[in-house]
Amino acid sequence: MSDAARPDVKGIIHRVIAEKLRFPVVIALCRIRVGGLPLDDLTIRTVAAAFSKQPNHVAELADWVASLVRPTPDARPLYICESVSCCARGAKELHDALLPELEAMGCPRSVRRVHCLDQCEYGPSVDLDGRIYVGGEECIRRDERPWRSEPFVHGEE
Numbered sequence: 001m002s003d004a005a006r007p008d009v010k011g012i013i014h015r016v017i018a019e020k021l022r023f024p025v026v027i028a029l030c031r032i033r034v035g036g037l038p039l040d041d042l043t044i045r046t047v048a049a050a051f052s053k054q055p056n057h058v059a060e061l062a063d064w065v066a067s068l069v070r071p072t073p074d075a076r077p078l079y080i081c082e083s084v085s086c087c088a089r090g091a092k093e094l095h096d097a098l099l100p101e102l103e104a105m106g107c108p109r110s111v112r113r114v115h116c117l118d119q120c121e122y123g124p125s126v127d128l129d130g131r132i133y134v135g136g137e138e139c140i141r142r143d144e145r146p147w148r149s150e151p152f153v154h155g156e157e
């Protein structure tokens with residue numbers, strides 16, 4: 001992408017900032033992806049600077065966003081936590097903002113609403129193949145404890 005296209009990334013960021021979204025980094029990355037712009041190093045540095053985030057955290061989150069639309073045979077559902085702790089930390093706001101972006105991106109994953117992803121203190125939490133977006137810091141965490149192989153499920157879409 002040429003530098004001439006870079007104002008598009010900045011324009012998306014500025015619009016997200018103007019909306020005063022509670023979880024702006026993941027939404028900005030989704031909209032950049034929807035806009036057909038690359039989630040490359042320059043984009044990651046631009047997003048990180050705009051939201052005062054560590055570039056390595058934004059890079060992990062950008063890969064997580066890209067994975068949402070990567071064709072994967074037998075893809076697992078996307079697990080979104082709707083339990084008490086995550087709801088107190090803004091799960092509804094996150095889901096209201098994120099789910100339309102998933103649709104706009106053409107995310108082929110089904111969405112399953114679950115009871116807990118064991119990241120309560122960092123949530124709201126969304127699990128993509130064991131990589132968990134946590135809204136508290138807007139970064140990706142992993143739960144590699146062997147006893148935690150599946151989230152608690154209490155509903156399904």
Ligand code: FES
Binds near residue numbers: 081115119
């Ligand atoms: S309540 Fe959401 S991760 Fe535990």
